[in-house]
Amino acid sequence: MNDGTTYDFSGPVTVFQDRSLPEDATPAGYAALVGALRLAVPLPRTLCAIGAHHRLYERDGWRIYTPRHAPAADLEGHLTFALKYEGLDLLVLKRLFRATGPAPIEALVRATPTGSYARRVWFLYEWLLGETLDLPAAEKGAYALVVDPDLQWAASGTTSPRHRVKNNLPGTPAFCPMVFATEALKAFHDANLAERARAAIADVPRDLLARTAAFLLLKDSRSSFAIEGEHPPQDRIQRWGRAIGEAGRRSFDLDELLRLQRIVIGDARFVQLGLRTEGGFVGEHDRDTRMPLPDHISARHEDLHDLIGGSVAFDRTAAERQLDPVIAASALAFGFVYIHPFEDGNGRLHRYLIHHVLAERGFNPPGVVFPISAAILDRIDDYRWTLESWSARLLPFIQWEPTSTGNVRVLNETADFYRYFDATPHAEFLYACVERTIEIDMPAETRFLRAYDAFRVAIGQIVDMPDRTVDLLFRFLRQNEGVLSKRAREQEFQELRAEEIERVEGAYAAAFASVRDGE
Known part of the structure; x- marks a missing residue:
């Protein structure tokens, strides 16, 4: 040449x-x-x-x-x-x-x-x-x-x-993160976790499976808010849980993202809904000068329509070209959170996209949502490291200036930084979270519900109580490691005789022995 x-x-x-x-x-x-x-x-x-x-x-x-x-x-x-x-x-x-x-x-x-x-x-x-x-x-x-x-x-x-x-690229020129074929990812892929998930619930009775799925869904919704440091009222948690439960049923596009943002925000009086109309960053402000101290700088608002369009095309292309669902979910969801297209709600929508891809591709069993957010919350430091694996490397190459409102204005072309990133750490992290939900969370929830049912039946043989009272009794026992506290004996359950309390505590110990042992 x-x-x-x-x-x-x-x-x-x-x-x-x-x-x-x-x-x-x-x-x-x-x-x-x-x-x-x-x-x-x-x-x-x-x-x-x-x-x-x-x-x-x-x-x-x-x-x-x-x-x-x-x-x-x-x-x-x-x-x-x-x-x-x-x-x-x-x-x-x-x-x-x-x-x-x-x-x-x-x-x-x-x-x-x-x-x-x-x-x-x-x-x-x-x-x-x-x-x-x-x-x-x-x-x-x-x-x-x-x-x-x-x-x-x-x-x-x-x-x-x-x-x-x-x-055989997994995406389009508008959005195409790449993932290296590491030994860890090849092992995860070969483990066929989707089949293991179906096998794990094969012998679970239908009614118990429905209750397990409901608990897992609520757990994921609550955890997704907790990751953002939020503790909203129960109705808002349930509303977002219902949205997660419908993941994969609707096509992923900008209109769907806007619909989901309205659900996740709830009270939008102080939040601009829709795509950002100015810059964005994740980080803090200097307490004295209010100068932005970014840990991550989002895509320029001028590039958002193009980048979201690229993400939508990637979702369709990855499905059509049969890219591994967890790999595809990693690239799409983490790419979205790096783009950070909204003023608020990006983190929860990013985790929703994981559910969207897995459900759309039939990776999780029908009607069952893997509590990915709960697994992330349990590994929050690893999650933050995963996010920073690209954000920290990207930051030195973004030229920006502060605005009068304490925001940032990006001065150079940055769209390609969000189209093409190495999503290998993200895929390894997400696969580990998926494995945990299949191997630990789903069986644990089923064991718990079986134990609770056994406990409720045993209580019925000791004393006649309404279900809500049985549940209150269970909560007291759980909080005090299977022993009814002095306060509970003297107040809420003062009608129980000493012999009945002993039998109740024995029933709790017998019912939840398998839960403690992880069987």
Whole structure:
């Protein structure tokens, strides 16, 4: 390839953009391309370099390759290395193509018109930029996969005869987060959690399953508010729970998001409903100056319609192309919360989208909602780390200024930061939450209801009580580890004789032994 353009690819270094290397090594692939073309983008979580020794290893965010892996020190060499060993970083590639312009890419393809990597680069240029290169349609070469499924999660593909490639990208140019095929994710996928969920409820009586589902739904709704630090009245929790219970039944689009926002907000007197009409951020304000102190800066309000449209298209494309449902839910839901399109309600709607994808794709058993929010609440620190895995890397590349109202105004183009992000940590986190709901939460709720029913029957054999009184008795016993407190004996249950109290406590212990033991 020779189009007259040269780039300065550095030699061995010990530090690359404030990231120390484990040894003197030469940046390769995306690291070399970002450095040579001075691309203002968040670096991939793992960078590659060529070391001096014949030992391949990973350390401190670097994967060190041996000298025999060294690419040619030019654009083609490092692009090929990146696609071969690092997969697709669509954000870096789009910024790269903008920086190079069409000529070097056209020269690359003309030099090796049948090469699979050249044709993949060609396709990606036209797909990402929406521009057609001055190249004739490919005539030879086996169809190449755009996404290497050994490196990243791919969807079922559609052919592109012009490039002789199979487009197995999970989304569209408007929204396409990527997920690496880690060992953890492959293990989760192979575990077939959807089938395990169906097997877990196969022997549960229909009435008990209905009650289990109702409790899980309420638990998820309550937990989703608790994650946001809110403790609304019961009717608002139940109203949102009903919305979650209907997830997957309606098409996902902007109108549906607006409907859901009205439900989740409730009292909108002090909240602007609908898409933001100004900037947005997550964080605090300086107490003295009111200067914004952002932990995350949302997408520009000018880009919201396009980004939401891209998210809607991703949801449909991922379903049509049979992308793993949990992978798809991770990309869609976390992408939404990074975009942060609304003034309020984004977090709960983000978690709703998880339910939407799983239900729409039939991942959870019919009528059963996995209490994802409860699992998230139980792992809240991991959840925050997952959110920050992209937000913290993104923040240095957003130029902004404060507004007179204590908000932020973004000064540079940022839409691609929300279209193309590495959703691998998000997928691993969500899969772990889904596994927990199937292996722990669902069986635990069923065990609890079985135990409660047994307790209620046993109480009926000791003393005649209305159901609401039995429930009050249960709550007192539960609060005091199976022993009726002195206060309860002397007030609410003063009519119980000592012998009856002893039998009640024994009934509680017998009924809930299996719950305590986790059987």
